Amino acid sequence: MSALIDCEHLEVRFRTEHGDVCAVNDLSFQLQAGECLGIVGESGSGKSQSMLAMLGLLADNGYATGAVRYRGRDILNLPRRELDQLRGDRLAMVFQDALSGLTPTMRIGDQLAESLVRHRGLSRAYAKAKALEMLEIVKIPAPDTRYCAYPFELSGGMRQRVMIAMAMLCQPEVLICDEPTTALDVTVQAQILRLLDGLKRHTGTAIILITHDLGVVAGLCDRVLIMYAGRAVEVGNTADIYASPQHPYTAGLLRSVPTLGGDPDTDLPTIPGQPPDLERLGAGCAFAARCGHTFGPCTEQLPELTRVGPAHIAACHRVNGP
Amino acid sequence: MSAFILRRLLIAIPTLIVIATASFFLMRAAPGGPFDAEADLEPEVLENIRAAYDLDKPLLEQFRIYVSNALQGDFGPSLVYKDFSVTELVAIGLPVSIKLGVWAMLVALLLGGLAGIIAALRQNRFIDHAVMAMAMTGIAIPSFVVAPILALFFGLYLRLLPVAGWNDGAWQNMVLPVTALALPQVAIIARLIRGGMLEVLRSNFVRTARAKGLPESQVVIAHVLRSAMIPLVGYLGPALAGIMTGSLVIELIFNLPGVGRYFIQGALNRDYPLVMGVVVIYASLIILLNLLSDLAYAALDPRVRRAYR
Ligand SMILES: Nc1ncnc2c1ncn2[C@@H]1O[C@H](COP(=O)(O)OP(=O)(O)OP(=O)(O)O)[C@@H](O)[C@H]1O
Ligand code: SF4
């Protein structure tokens, strides 16, 4: 069976004053129907831009090459009209900056109903009923009054929920959630994650969850993709990756996750150093400057993604080397 | 909302008092008097005339008389147009000036808005550069230069439109003065709207709207336009003031019987009551229009609307 989403050699570049910046490099992955894929990586590693590229939502100075197939059809080069039939309907996204993601001059309800009118051809009244139902599902209190509210009248957590409701309205096959909880306090975070978990179970929607938080991934995701400096450095089943991380970067990330029963007073180890400047990437492994295992080929040759288990690949010379 | 309007109208009263006081004393501080042109008058006759208009009284007494009359709606007689009261002159001129100003404002909003929207949607393409180049020219050239050029070209050279005159406000007579008045505002408004549009088009909520699969036309109409017009609202007041003051000169150039002509005649001849009347009426108009532009803010921005409650 072919994958729901098949992303092949995706590359995202931005034209800037000092030449092109390559934000996503040779990214390939697949997403099966109903599964949840976590994407993890430091700030600036290209998580958001790769997802935006898939939906044709890059900034004006950005462009994407490669192929992204949805049910076998390349959506990267689709004309706007055809793309518009998919996004918001089959493919939906909850954006990283939920606070500024809602149109300030438009009532919440109108912004919700809009997608249903567009994709389902529903009447306004019926769209409203459906939208209210969805607000209920994402646990917005008093949905009737919220429906007529403007975004500035809702709290951050509520706006985030509205964004999720908006993305779920047409029951998409793929829901991309870009750090859906970073702006929120811990209790609201937990509620939103529970909500996503419920959606995954009950609707069979495939979820791509972008996050910094490996704890969240463990609870929710079937598979994980680790990104570093625009590339995938390790991909595998969540259980395999947690049990035996093959890339030193992944291992470093896992060491910095607080564990249940661990001593809260000892400082968690963090990965020393800064992520590399995308405009100045050398020939070798982008992680070399921060890696504790650097050896011969690391600074000269780019490590390829290599199979390290039945469904587990990693891009590190150590996998074949000493 | 009505409480807000009432409050604003109350604030207008002290503003008007300050404006009236300042112009009353400034005008009298200027050298010369209203009857200087009639040089062959006997000194006693002149004295009699001055007394008839209370000009022989101390300044403060004159001001007190003026204010108490004005409060009763009497702005006094014109000193130059002898058989008319100020109220009558303004009543003759104001409809002409208002007709000019309203048309100029409408043209400026419509043309400027359209040009700005189109330029923003075609950013950095030919049409954008063309619109912006024209806007720069429009801002750089004042209307008292544009007006004679228009009159020369369309009036004398092509003979398409009348060079001057009002002709009861026939559209042929309106075209050139309205154009001359509107052009600088078209340019400024086009730039404002383009800037507003470009900023909004880059915002996160527009990306959300596109992610919903809405066609670009719907994205622009439903999600962009309102927010993009907000910077324009702040400019409505200055735009109107620009058109009203521009109108004083344009009316003179095209020989139109508006308030502007009386105002300039009045100022040149130290016709104190006439100038005062026009100043007070124009100031009230501008205050009123600023209030209207605040109401437009409320219509566009729900946050403002809620705050006015
Ligand atoms: N319009 C743009 N022009 C130039 N560079 C850009 C543009 N948009 C994004 N980038 C660059 O692309 C890189 C990847 O950004 P991206 O938003 O994908 O990071 P991210 O992994 O989502 O990080 P975060 O966790 O902070 O959200 C960054 O280095 C960023 O500076
Ligand atoms: S390739 Fe070398 S530098 Fe890169 S992660 Fe592996 S060991 Fe470290």
Ligand SMILES: [Mg+2]
């Ligand atoms: Mg991001």
